[in-house]
Amino acid sequence: MNDKKLGVRDFITVGIFTAILMVIEFAFGMLGYIHPYVVAGYVVILPLASCIPMMLFYTKTEKFGMLTIMSVLIAILMFVMGMGWLGAPLIIVSGLVADLIAKKGGYRSFKCTVISNGFFSLWICANYFPVIVTADSYRQGLLEAGYTEEYCNNLFGAINIYTIGILVVVCFACGCLGAVIGKAVVKKHFEKAGIV
Amino acid sequence: MKLHIDPRTKLFMIFAVSIIVMIPAVSPATWALRTGVTLIPLVLLLFEKKYIPALAFTVLYAVAAVLTLLFISSESTGVLYALLVGYCGIIVQFxxxxxxxxxxxxxxxxxxxxxxxxxxxxxxxxxxxLAVVMRFFPTIKEEYGSISDAMKMRGILFGGGKVGKMLEYRIIPLLFSCVNIGEELSAAAVTRGLGAPVKRSSICELKIGAADITLFAVLTVSTAALIILKTGIVG
Structure with a gap:
């Protein structure tokens, strides 16, 4: 078998982990309807919640392309769930960057994996993109869809052109932190059991 | 009667419906269009004899739509309204x-x-x-159910009140079983020659029939109409 090329086994691994990731995102994503600040809080909640599957996925990643395919799948699923198409290219870009960084470390270096996971987490921020770029029409859309004035004020107070920088940095940091936590958990449970 | 619809048409349907629900409906015309499009999968469900999901969906959607129309305006505030908005938002949008x-x-x-x-x-x-993702959601649900049952039997409810433990107790076993299922799935796929470097033939013949063309036309026209109405070219 050719070592450099992706095989069916890899595609199936990607599919399984994407499914797990999406279930977690969806479960936590529903919290955003309670209060708009939670929407901004995704940058903290989601990377930490998904850190364990992500790190297990990293141990299974050995070839270039797996992370990129995962981000493409996430982009497709996000679109289907009604998140819009503006963020989709950004999701794929963050996956590609994460892939390149992990490749630089040979998919084994811990440091590169941590940074790579930080970049991969940025796909969450990509979903804020329509909120910022098309702020006016998005706001009007929400109001027309029946959201309250209060919800909108809070949402756009939390996510706007000024705060996005902070959100991206926090997201990146949480991605890195999640990688460290996830690595420890993977070590505790999976390496002992001999699954990795 | 059995209606056969091409997978490509279904993909296009998903695509069109997600575009349509993203565009907020304001005027009666857009409301009507959106409700009309929502009816398409419902009718298709009836053709497949899936009556109960179709009914459940209709009730949920109707309640949410009525609530949105009657009670929610942009001036309303408060916790109850926030919950109401949440419920209606999820139903109507997703x-x-x-x-x-x-x-x-x-x-x-x-x-x-x-x-x-x-x-x-x-x-x-x-x-x-993508095929694996599609097939895997039910599996995850099943495995998660089994894990919850096992935990209930041993009297562990919420991981002793710790959020971290709650995640750990549920996700780790889930990952274990998912990884194992993945290995089996790959083995099965390789056995059937999925990784072979030749062009695969398929046992099923895909044909675009009259139903496909009708669906395509209806969806394209309604998406276009909604976009035109929304951007206000016509009014």
Whole structure:
């Protein structure tokens, strides 16, 4: 078998982990309807919640392309769930960057994996993109869809052109932190059991 | 009567419905259009004799739509309203695309899906992974149910009140079983020659029928109409 090329086994691994990731995102994503600040809080909640599957996925990643395919799948699923198409290219870009960084470390270096996971987490921020770029029409859309004035004020107070920088940095940091936590958990449970 | 719809049409349907639900409906015309499009997967569900999901969806959607129309305006505030908005927002925004996707997944056999993907010249990486994702959601649900049962039997409810433990107790076993299932799945796929470097033939013949063309036309026209109405070219 050719070592450099992706095989069916890899595609199936990607599919399984994407499914797990999406279930977690969806479960936590529903919290955003309670209060708009939670929407901004995704940058903290989601990377930490998904850190364990992500790190297990990293141990299974050995070839270039797996992370990129995962981000493409996430982009497709996000679109289907009604998140819009503006963020989709950004999701794929963050996956590609994460892939390149992990490749630089040979998919084994811990440091590169941590940074790579930080970049991969940025796909969450990509979903804020329509909120910022098309702020006016998005706001009007929400109001027309029946959201309250209060919800909108809070949402756009939390996510706007000024705060996005902070959100991206926090997201990146949480991605890195999640990688460290996830690595420890993977070590505790999976390496002992001999699954990795 | 059995209505056969091509997987490619179903994909297009998912695509069109997610575009349509993203555009907020204001005027009566857009409301009507959106409700009309929402009815399409419902009718298709009836054709497949899936009466109970269709009914459940109709009730949920109707309640949410009525609530939105009657009680929610942009001036309302308070906790109760926030919950109400949450409920209606989820139903009205996500349910149409969820039910469409659910319909597509339920009624598409995996070989049909792969054949359609091959005809559209999708790279193997995307089509195989996407097929696995589609098939895996029910598996995750099943495995998660078993894990919850096991935990209940041992009297562990919420991980002793710790959020971290709660995640750990549920996700780790889930990952264990998912990884194992993945290994088995790959073995099965390789045995059937999925990784072979030749062009695969497929047992199922895909044909575009009258129903497909009608659906295509209806969806395209309604999407276009909604976009035109929304951008206000006509009024």
């Amino acid at each position: 349910m149409p695309s969820v039910i469409t996707a659910w319909y597509a997944i339920k009624t598409t056999k995996i070989d049909e899906f792969m054949a359609a993907m091959q005809k559209m010249h999708m790279p193997d990486g995307i089509s195989v992974s």
